[in-house]
Amino acid sequence: MKTAYTNARIIDPAADYDAHGTLVVSGNLIEGYGSDIDTSGVSETIDCGGKILCPGFIDMRAHAVDAESALAGGITTIILQPDQTTTIETDAVVERIRHRSVDSQIVSVYPMGTATQGMKGQQIAEIGQMQQSGAVGFTDCNHAVTDAQVMRRLLEYANHFDALIVQYAENAELGADAVAHEGEIATRLGLASVPSAAEAMQIDRDARLAELTGARLHFALISSKDGVDAVRAAKARGAKVTCSTAPHYLHLNDNAVEGYRTFAKVRPPLRSEEDRLALIGAVADGTIDTLVSDHSPKSADVKRLPFAQASSGIVGFETLLALSLAPVHAGKISLMTMLKALTINPAQLLGLPTGTLAAGSFADLVVFDPNKPWRIDADALISSAKNTPFDTLPVQGRVWRTVADGISVYEGA
Amino acid sequence: MNTYSTDQSSYPRADVDPPSGKLFPHKHLLGIWGLDPTAIKHLLDVADGYVDLNRQAVKSAPTCAGLTQINLFFENSTRTLMSFEIAGKRLGLDTISMATGNSSIKKGETMLDTAATLNAMHPDVLVMRHGDSGAVKLLAEKMDCAVINAGDGRSEHPTQALLDALTIRRRKGSIHGQTIVISGDVAHSRVARSNIYLLNAMGARVRLVAPPTLLPADVDRLGVDVFHHMEEGLKGADVVMMLRLQNERMNGAFLPSEREYFHFWGLTREKLKSAKEDVLVMHPGPMNRGVEIASDVADDLDRSAIEEQVEMGVAVRMACIDILTKPLRSGATA
Numbered sequence: 001m002k003t004a005y006t007n008a009r010i011i012d013p014a015a016d017y018d019a020h021g022t023l024v025v026s027g028n029l030i031e032g033y034g035s036d037i038d039t040s041g042v043s044e045t046i047d048c049g050g051k052i053l054c055p056g057f058i059d060m061r062a063h064a065v066d067a068e069s070a071l072a073g074g075i076t077t078i079i080l081q082p083d084q085t086t087t088i089e090t091d092a093v094v095e096r097i098r099h100r101s102v103d104s105q106i107v108s109v110y111p112m113g114t115a116t117q118g119m120k121g122q123q124i125a126e127i128g129q130m131q132q133s134g135a136v137g138f139t140d141c142n143h144a145v146t147d148a149q150v151m152r153r154l155l156e157y158a159n160h161f162d163a164l165i166v167q168y169a170e171n172a173e174l175g176a177d178a179v180a181h182e183g184e185i186a187t188r189l190g191l192a193s194v195p196s197a198a199e200a201m202q203i204d205r206d207a208r209l210a211e212l213t214g215a216r217l218h219f220a221l222i223s224s225k226d227g228v229d230a231v232r233a234a235k236a237r238g239a240k241v242t243c244s245t246a247p248h249y250l251h252l253n254d255n256a257v258e259g260y261r262t263f264a265k266v267r268p269p270l271r272s273e274e275d276r277l278a279l280i281g282a283v284a285d286g287t288i289d290t291l292v293s294d295h296s297p298k299s300a301d302v303k304r305l306p307f308a309q310a311s312s313g314i315v316g317f318e319t320l321l322a323l324s325l326a327p328v329h330a331g332k333i334s335l336m337t338m339l340k341a342l343t344i345n346p347a348q349l350l351g352l353p354t355g356t357l358a359a360g361s362f363a364d365l366v367v368f369d370p371n372k373p374w375r376i377d378a379d380a381l382i383s384s385a386k387n388t389p390f391d392t393l394p395v396q397g398r399v400w401r402t403v404a405d406g407i408s409v410y411e412g413a
Numbered sequence: 414m415n416t417y418s419t420d421q422s423s424y425p426r427a428d429v430d431p432p433s434g435k436l437f438p439h440k441h442l443l444g445i446w447g448l449d450p451t452a453i454k455h456l457l458d459v460a461d462g463y464v465d466l467n468r469q470a471v472k473s474a475p476t477c478a479g480l481t482q483i484n485l486f487f488e489n490s491t492r493t494l495m496s497f498e499i500a501g502k503r504l505g506l507d508t509i510s511m512a513t514g515n516s517s518i519k520k521g522e523t524m525l526d527t528a529a530t531l532n533a534m535h536p537d538v539l540v541m542r543h544g545d546s547g548a549v550k551l552l553a554e555k556m557d558c559a560v561i562n563a564g565d566g567r568s569e570h571p572t573q574a575l576l577d578a579l580t581i582r583r584r585k586g587s588i589h590g591q592t593i594v595i596s597g598d599v600a601h602s603r604v605a606r607s608n609i610y611l612l613n614a615m616g617a618r619v620r621l622v623a624p625p626t627l628l629p630a631d632v633d634r635l636g637v638d639v640f641h642h643m644e645e646g647l648k649g650a651d652v653v654m655m656l657r658l659q660n661e662r663m664n665g666a667f668l669p670s671e672r673e674y675f676h677f678w679g680l681t682r683e684k685l686k687s688a689k690e691d692v693l694v695m696h697p698g699p700m701n702r703g704v705e706i707a708s709d710v711a712d713d714l715d716r717s718a719i720e721e722q723v724e725m726g727v728a729v730r731m732a733c734i735d736i737l738t739k740p741l742r743s744g745a746t747a
Binding site: 182188189191195301309 | 446523524525543545546547548550551565566567568569603606629630631632634635
């Protein structure tokens with residue numbers, strides 16, 4: 001069965017392609033795209049009405065699968081973090097998650113395994129076996145591997161398997177107990193805080209270790225100007241480092257936690273306005289490689305607590321596109337750069353077969369109207385939890401269709 | 414004798430009537446942040462009246478008879494709890510105090526469930542202290558009655574700031590224009606934060622003197638001058654407010670030792686020579702004699718206002734309860 005997506009603005013970030021045309025899907029594979037593509041034998045034609053058609057988004061950092069929510073956000077590939085009820089630290093768990101993902105035929109789930117056993121930062125995890133079973137990266141989630149010797153050996157060992165290590169960029173001692181960015185707001189609210197130097201320090205040290213070992217290293221969730229500068233310097237030296245950030249760091253600064261709003265409590269913390277602007281600049285110039293949602297559904301029970309006790313995290317799947325588009329609409333980031341950070345860049349980092357519209361690749365697609373105005377409504381989110389600080393925020397850009405493996409799995413208004 | 418200045422020109426901003434016509438247009442007292450000089454002045458004026466009452470033999474003024482006050486303390490406290498209890502009783506409220514040891518918080522009940530439970534008992538005033546910044550504000554959102562913050566984490570301790578302000582006003586005539594030094598562990602102090610907001614709002618010049626490890630980041634943005642040398646900071650000061658140095662700060666690599674702290678930042682007669690001759694010495698208590706303050710300074714009857722602060726504490730808390738329950742009482746008579 002063949003389906004043609006006509007009248008679309010086709011953007012293939014992998015090929016730097018951006019033109020009006022038609023894309024043909026045959027079964028679960030992309031047959032081809034272009035302005036004069038042969039549509040003979042097509043049984044179904046979908047008029048995209050001039051909307052953008054691009055590869056389904058790859059979310060490199062999610063703490064829950066929440067499939068329906070992901071598809072509504074145009075995300076067809078989820079990289080599940082190891083901090084699950086059963087920690088992902090053995091090949092058996094990895095295999096189970098991969099099987100369940102293949103069986104479900106909706107959203108592709110690839111797990112990341114722990115980098116060290118029990119995320120304790122002492123003993124290297126079974127990276128080789130987990131990778132054989134389908135793990136695409138290794139991270140201790142919200143814990144940095146603190147011991148330099150362990151980190152060095154971890155990188156050396158992972159390099160043998162060409163496995164990607166993802167480090168949480170925060171010096172653990174400086175960040176101990178911290179719940180906010182060190183600055184005026186935290187001082188006034190009386191919250192324990194962490195300076196952005198803690199991020200830069202961790203990046204500096206680990207970038208050196210990446211150089212020493214020749215290994216690939218990815219920093220999760222860069223939140224500060226210092227962090228961006230550290231990554232930029234490391235890249236200039238030729239270290240094989242990459243990094244990501246989440247749209248909430250591009251959208252909010254530490255003013256958002258005023259009044260002890262725990263829905264804006266995230267790790268690393270929201271930082272100053274200067275940091276926010278530096279992050280937007282870093283996405284624009286490619287210093288930040290990927291955009292992630294850091295999707296963490298948290299019930300009101302663990303959010304409606306005094307700030308220091310409340311859980312960190314934001315539900316991010318459904319707002320990922322609209323929030324990422326905001327700096328695009330503002331003219332700060334090009335649409336192509338932003339879409340690369342959501343598709344081909346994570347695909348290449350993780351060695352995934354998706355994130356491209358090349359003929360013969362899997363038909364994971366998203367069609368979205370970049371200009372459609374709407375208002376984020378926490379209660380209307382499909383996600384299992386509603387913890388978003390963006391409730392009632394007017395945004396632009398919404399998913400119209402999500403196609404996974406050739407099947408239309410989400411149809412929005 | 415009423416010693417505070419009645420010269421209204423000292424409070425230029427307070428002369429303007431607030432738009433609502435209410436002198437204290439707030440339901441709760443969660444902090445000083447957000448209060449305007451009118452509201453602060455009103456609280457102090459009412460408290461001033463209670464000072465006189467508290468010095469009489471018959472101290473009760475059962476203005477609030479029949480109302481219920483619950484003191485909910487999640488953190489240990491003797492003097493603040495006692496002060497609130499006495500304040501409530503003198504106003505005629507039925508006062509019940511609850512400390513964490515007796516509460517089902519230990520059985521895993523969340524703070525908001527505790528709030529709902531207490532709320533169902535229809536108290537009229539809830540006084541709360543908690544170890545986490547922002548906890549009292551969170552609880553207040555779930556309560557129908559007036560909530561008074563008796564200290565939350567490192568955030569605020571509004572009644573302490575008010576009683577300090579009342580002490581200064583009565584001793585010095587006004588707060589406006591005074592140079593007031595706050596010295597000690599500012600980083601972990603809710604008292605310091607509330608005092609900075611209040612003194613700034615009332616037109617004082619606030620200085621902080623502390624070692625860099627005990628000052629929070631960007632504290633100069635709160636409208637204070639920061640000093641690290643005691644003698645420099647004390648130069649020309651009208652009032653010195655010392656903060657308690659928590660013993661546990663010695664273990665967290667904030668300071669090398671009590672001995673060294675006292676040498677550089679302990680308040681002694683010698684260091685006080687840099688301040689004005691009639692400098693007023695204050696301390697929220699309990700004091701660590703020989704750590705942040707020398708005994709002879711603390712006990713100096715001419716300069717030390719430490720006992721007076723405790724006295725003002727009761728009056729200020731009576732004023733807070735009085736003002737916050739006023740809408741209830743006028744409703745009852747109407």
